[in-house]
Amino acid sequence: MASLSDKITILKGIGPAKAKLFEKLGIYTLQDLICHFPRGYEDRSKLVTIAQLEVGQSCCFRATVMTTPRSHHIRKGLDLTKVRVADHTGRLDLTFFNNRTAAQRLVYGREYIFCGALSGDYMGYGMTNPVFEEVDAPPVITRRILPVYALTAGLNNAAVLRAVDQALAVCDPPAEVLPREVLESYRLLPACRAYQAIHRPASREEAREALRRLVFEEFFVFSAGLALMRADRARKKTAPYTHTDLTAFYQALPFRLTAAQDRAIGQIRADMERGVPMERLVQGDVGSGKTMVAAAAAYLAARNGRQAALMAPTEILAEQHFQSLSRLFQPLGLQVSLLTGSMTDKQKKALRQQIAEGRTDLVVGTHALITDTTVFHRLGLVIADEQHRFGVAQRSRLLAKGADPHMLVMSATPIPRTLALIMYGDLDVSVLDELPPGRQKVDTFLVDERYRARINAFIRKQVAAGRQCFVVCPAVEQTDGLDIRSAEVWADTLRQTVFPDLRVALLHGQMKGQQKEQIMASFAAGEADILVATTVIEVGVDVPNATLMVIEDADRFGLSQLHQLRGRVGRGQHKSYCILITRSRDGQTIQRLKALCATNDGFQIAEEDLKLRGPGDFFGSRQSGLPAFRVADLSLDMQTLRQAQEAAAAWIDRSGTAETPEAEALRDRIGILFRRARGTIN
Ligand code: ADP
Ligand code: MG
Numbered sequence: 001m002a003s004l005s006d007k008i009t010i011l012k013g014i015g016p017a018k019a020k021l022f023e024k025l026g027i028y029t030l031q032d033l034i035c036h037f038p039r040g041y042e043d044r045s046k047l048v049t050i051a052q053l054e055v056g057q058s059c060c061f062r063a064t065v066m067t068t069p070r071s072h073h074i075r076k077g078l079d080l081t082k083v084r085v086a087d088h089t090g091r092l093d094l095t096f097f098n099n100r101t102a103a104q105r106l107v108y109g110r111e112y113i114f115c116g117a118l119s120g121d122y123m124g125y126g127m128t129n130p131v132f133e134e135v136d137a138p139p140v141i142t143r144r145i146l147p148v149y150a151l152t153a154g155l156n157n158a159a160v161l162r163a164v165d166q167a168l169a170v171c172d173p174p175a176e177v178l179p180r181e182v183l184e185s186y187r188l189l190p191a192c193r194a195y196q197a198i199h200r201p202a203s204r205e206e207a208r209e210a211l212r213r214l215v216f217e218e219f220f221v222f223s224a225g226l227a228l229m230r231a232d233r234a235r236k237k238t239a240p241y242t243h244t245d246l247t248a249f250y251q252a253l254p255f256r257l258t259a260a261q262d263r264a265i266g267q268i269r270a271d272m273e274r275g276v277p278m279e280r281l282v283q284g285d286v287g288s289g290k291t292m293v294a295a296a297a298a299y300l301a302a303r304n305g306r307q308a309a310l311m312a313p314t315e316i317l318a319e320q321h322f323q324s325l326s327r328l329f330q331p332l333g334l335q336v337s338l339l340t341g342s343m344t345d346k347q348k349k350a351l352r353q354q355i356a357e358g359r360t361d362l363v364v365g366t367h368a369l370i371t372d373t374t375v376f377h378r379l380g381l382v383i384a385d386e387q388h389r390f391g392v393a394q395r396s397r398l399l400a401k402g403a404d405p406h407m408l409v410m411s412a413t414p415i416p417r418t419l420a421l422i423m424y425g426d427l428d429v430s431v432l433d434e435l436p437p438g439r440q441k442v443d444t445f446l447v448d449e450r451y452r453a454r455i456n457a458f459i460r461k462q463v464a465a466g467r468q469c470f471v472v473c474p475a476v477e478q479t480d481g482l483d484i485r486s487a488e489v490w491a492d493t494l495r496q497t498v499f500p501d502l503r504v505a506l507l508h509g510q511m512k513g514q515q516k517e518q519i520m521a522s523f524a525a526g527e528a529d530i531l532v533a534t535t536v537i538e539v540g541v542d543v544p545n546a547t548l549m550v551i552e553d554a555d556r557f558g559l560s561q562l563h564q565l566r567g568r569v570g571r572g573q574h575k576s577y578c579i580l581i582t583r584s585r586d587g588q589t590i591q592r593l594k595a596l597c598a599t600n601d602g603f604q605i606a607e608e609d610l611k612l613r614g615p616g617d618f619f620g621s622r623q624s625g626l627p628a629f630r631v632a633d634l635s636l637d638m639q640t641l642r643q644a645q646e647a648a649a650a651w652i653d654r655s656g657t658a659e660t661p662e663a664e665a666l667r668d669r670i671g672i673l674f675r676r677a678r679g680t681i682n
Contacts, residue, residue: 001170001171001172002030002170002171003030003171004029004030004031004034004171004172004174005029005030005031006029006030006171007019007028007029007030008022008027008028008029008030008032008033008163008167010030010170011030011163011166011167011170012166013159013162013163014163018155018159021152021154021155022155022163024152024155025150025151025152025155030167030170030171031174033163033164033167034164034167034168034171034173034174034195034199035174036149036150036160036164037198037199037211037214038147038148038149038198038199039148039149039150040147040148041145041146041147041148041201041204041207042058042145042146042148043145043146043204044058044060044115044141044142044143044144044145044146045060045143045144045145045203046059046060047060047061047062047113047143048060048061049061049087049088049089049090050063050085050086050087050089050090050091050092051089051090052089053092053118053125054118055117055118055119055120055125056117056118056119057117057118058115058116058117059115059116059117059118060113060114060115060142060143061087061113061114061115062087062111062112062113062114062135063085063086063087063092063111063112063114064085064086064087064109064110064111064112065083065084065085065106065107065108065109065110065111065112066083066084066085066086066091066108067082067083067084067108068083068108069081069082069083069096069103069104069106070082070083071100071103071104077098078097078098079097079098079099079100080095080096080097081095081096081099081100081103081104082094082095082096083096083103083106085112085114092118092125092126092127093124093125093126093127094114094116094126094127094128094130095126095127095128095129096128096129097128097129099129106132110134111134111135112132112133112134112135113132113133113134113135113139113142113143114127114130114131114132114142115130115131115132115141115142116128116129116130116131140158140161140162140165141158141161144200145201145202145203145204145207146161147161147164147198147199147200147201149161149164164199165199165200168195168196168199168200172192173191173192173194173195173196174191174195175191175665176190176191176192177191177217177220177221177665177666177669178191178216178217178220179651179655179662179666182220182647182651185647186216186643186647188212188213188216189209189210189213191213191217193210194209194210194213194214194217195210196210197209197210198210198211198214212640215640215641215644216640216643216644216647217644218644219640219641219644219645219648220644220647220648220651221648221666221669221670221673222648222673223644223645223648223649224648224651224652224656224666224670225670225673225674227648227649227652227656228652228656228667228670229674231652231656233276233277233279234276236276236277236404237275237276237404238275238276238277238403238404238405238406239275240272240273240274240275241272241273241300241301241303241304242273242304243300243303243304244269244272244273244300244303244304245303246265246269246296246299246300248332249295249296249299249332252328252329252331252332253292253328255436257289257292258288258289258432258434258435258436258437259434260284260288260431260432260433260434261288261289261292261293261432263430264282264284264293264430264431264432265293265296265297267280267428267430268280268293268296268297268300268408268430269296269300271406271428272297272300272301272304272406277404277405277406277407278406278407278408278428279406279407279427279428280407280408280409280427280428280429280430281408281409281410281411281427281428281429281430282294282408282409282410282411282429282430282431282432283410283411283412283414283415283420283429283430283431283432284410284412284431284432284433285412285414285432285433285435285567285601285602285603286412286563286564286566286567286568286602287435287436287439287567287570287571288412288432288433288434288435288436289432289435289436290385290410290412290432291321291324291325291385293408293410293430293432294310294383294385294408294410295325295328295329297381297383297406297408298310298325298329298361298362298381298383299329299332299334300381301361301380301381301406302334302361302362304380305378305380306378306379306380306381306405307355307358307360307361307362307363307376307377307378307379307380307381307402308361308362308363308379308380308381308382308383309362309363309364309365309369309376309379309381309382309383309398309401310325310362310363310364310365310383310385311365311366311367311369311370311382311383311384311385311398312364312365312366312385312386313366313385313386314366314516314536315340315341315342315366315513315514315516315517316516316517316520316536317385317386318338318340318364318365318366319338319340319517319521320542321364321385322336322337322338322364325362325364329361329362334361334362335359335360335361335362336360336361336362336363336364337351337354337355337360337362337363337364338351338363338364338365339351339352339355339363339364339365339366339368339369339374340365340366340368340513341366341367341368341513342512342513342514342517343368348368348373352373352374352375355374355375355376355377356375356376356377357377358377358378363376366513369398370397370398370401374401375401376401376402378402379401379402379403379405380402380405380406381405381406381407381408382398382399382401382402382405382406382407382408383407383408383409383410384398384407384408384409384410385410386410386411386412409427412564412567412602413560413564413606414560414563414602414603414605414606415606416603416606416607416610419610419641433603438573439570440570440575440576441570441600442549442566442567442569442570442576442577442578442600443575443576443577443578444566444577444578444579444580444596444597444600445577445578445579445580445597446554446580446582446590446593446594446596446597447579447580447581447582448581448582448583449581449583451581455550455579455581456498456499458548458577458579459499459530459548459550460499460502462547462548463502463529463530466545467545467546467547467548467574468523468526468528468529468530468531468543468545468546468547468548469529469530469531469546469547469548469549469550470530470531470533470537470546470548470549470550470565470568470569471490471494471530471531471532471533471550471551471552472487472532472533472534472535472537472549472550472551472552472565473485473486473487473490473532473533473534473552473553474534474535474552474553474556474557475487475534476488476508476509476510476534477489483583484553484556485552485553487506487507487508487532487533487534488506488508490532490552491504491505491506491532494530494532499529499530502529502530503527503528503529503530504528504529504530504531504532505519505522505523505527505528505530505531505532506519506531506532506533507519507520507523507531507532507533507534507536507537508533508534508536509534509535509536516536519531520537523543524542524543526545531546535557535561535565537565537568542571543568543571544571544572544573545572545574546568546569546571546572546576547569547570547572547574547575547576547577548569548576548577548578548579549565549566549568549569549576549577549578549579550578550579550581551565551578551579551580551581552581553581553582553583554580554581554582554593555582555583555584555586555589555592555593558609559592559593559595559596559605559606559608559609560602560605560606560609562580562593562596563596563602563605565578566578566596566600580593580596580597592608592609595608595609610638651666
């Protein structure tokens with residue numbers, strides 16, 4: 001017997017060259033190979049007769065070779081081999097294009113299993129390039145439910161198939177990690193069956209069951225791991241904050257906080273008083289007022305003699321936070337500084353000195369905050385805004401600049417409640433489910449090109465009333481062969497032909513930080529009427545005078561992203577609108593976009609996105625640095641997810657710290673999973 005950790009080169013037919021190809025798929029060991037699950041299946045299990053073959057459908061049939069294969073060299077690059085086969089119901093001519101070697105293996109008078117799609121018209125039927133195996137050879141590519149694997153150039157499905165077959169034959173599959181009672185109560189296949197069945201299912205039903213079991217396992221291990229992490233965290237210590245009176249802070253605010261903001265601040269204060277490093281996510285729709293919650297946290301840190309750092313994903317956003325927080329904190333006698341990458345070295349150096357000497361209470365910045373040269377003075381609180389833009393690695397680099405500082409992450413990407421635990425399972429969550437009073441609903445419309453003239457007239461009307469408009473395009477530049485509106489080209493068109501009399505500005509992600517900053521600032525100051533942009537404006541930008549958001553080729557964006565974009569308007573006292581333009585005629589796409597017109601509630605939109613497109617999108621956009629799922633991405637059903645979470649929670653309660661070998665095996669597995677995730681992002 002071989003071991004799972006053996007290199008795949010111990011298998012027959014895998015030399016160093018082949019092994020290199022497998023490495024491209026991330027496969028080094030037998031374990032990797034066995035965990036290279038099929039992307040799907042092709043059902044070749046049924047045998048039909050020649051008479052039962054149907055045009056266009058791929059089928060297997062058993063037939064005898066009636067003629068010696070005859071090859072013709074037609075011209076350079078075209079080689080034809082013809083052979084006739086028959087069974088008791090009829091005969092069929094097979095043609096092999098440029099496949100002489102394969103075809104010449106067919107021996108006159110012998111029987112084979114063929115698999116291919118019948119082609120035919122009034123001239124007669126035939127089949128091109130079928131695959132075949134001898135009748136008494138073991139079934140590899142016919143007479144089975146054929147797994148279809150992810151491949152790489154030079155490595156075909158049959159090669160992966162053979163390698164997996166061998167691996168399954170020479171070593172035991174990975175050990176069982178699911179507790180017996182879990183297997184029983186959720187009726188899951190045991191590991192030994194599941195690994196066989198996912199690669200070699202006897203039926204479609206068995207393939208489904210194997211997948212369900214493996215997805216379950218993955219979620220179970222993951223959920224249990226998160227629960228253990230939380231338990232670990234609860235044991236960490238930090239000095240409790242004692243000065244937690246917020247009266248002065250509340251008095252300095254220009255408005256009354258919403259009940260949701262109050263609640264979140266209360267939770268943060270309780271965290272800080274407890275003497276355990278806080279790790280909290282504030283999740284709230286665009287405009288729900290997350291910044292003030294962060295400000296309260298920074299205020300508490302400062303009152304307790306600690307520095308706070310707020311990291312924003314873009315310079316524009318950092319600048320805005322700096323402005324609003326300086327305004328708030330100055331009367332309170334707190335010092336706020338801004339540190340971004342586009343400052344001059346001299347400026348940065350002076351600032352860093354100021355930070356290191358503790359002459360500032362709150363540092364707002366971009367990634368510049370996490371560079372080695374930034375040294376903090378008693379860093380007590382780290383805040384990451386729009387946390388989905390940062391990975392765990394960046395977050396932890398910032399955290400490492402203090403001694404177990406509190407951490408607050410803020411996200412405006414509403415995650416459906418059902419997924420929140422999986423995606424943010426290592427964090428405590430505060431939800432801002434309420435908008436400040438007086439916010440108006442942004443009226444949203446879905447239109448197609450026929451409305452172009454009316455849209456243009458509407459833009460004019462807004463501008464004439466003194467308002468400003470955003471026009472968002474899915475691409476920066478025109479790409480050959482892709483019919484997507486590009487910001488650069490569209491800005492030119494608007495400037496030159498559509499609105500030559502209006503001030504049209506352009507903003508996109510390929511511009512330099514400082515340039516973006518300047519354009520955004522000038523738009524915010526009312527120096528342009530229309531800002532044509534890409535999704536760089538998605539995050540946090542505040543221009544209260546902007547009342548119209550036009551989104552070109554809206555079908556190119558995810559619902560949650562569109563919702564974010566829409567959140568850029570409706571921030572002042574004026575009635576605001578969002579116009580989604582699409583050229584798509586796809587029913588599902590239209591339905592998806594219409595969901596956005598129906599509601600302004602980000603959480604509801606996220607639920608809708610989840611219903612329509614499945615959870616893949618949420619996981620896809622996740623950059624949290626938590627482990628990526630191998631099987632779960634293939635088939636994520638919410639029910640399995642919920643069951644696995646429930647089972648993991650129960651297991652942690654029952655045996656999370658048990659000394660049994662099973663509990664230890666599971667903890668090992670959790671360790672490997674989470675270490676791998678950390679390893680890949682650093
Ligand atoms: P987001 O949650 O999207 O980060 P912000 O913190 O940027 O939201 O807040 C959006 C706007 O609402 C800001 O202009 C902010 O000053 C304002 N705001 C925040 N809280 C309140 C409140 N309780 N009452 C009125 N306005 C508020
Ligand atoms: Mg914000």
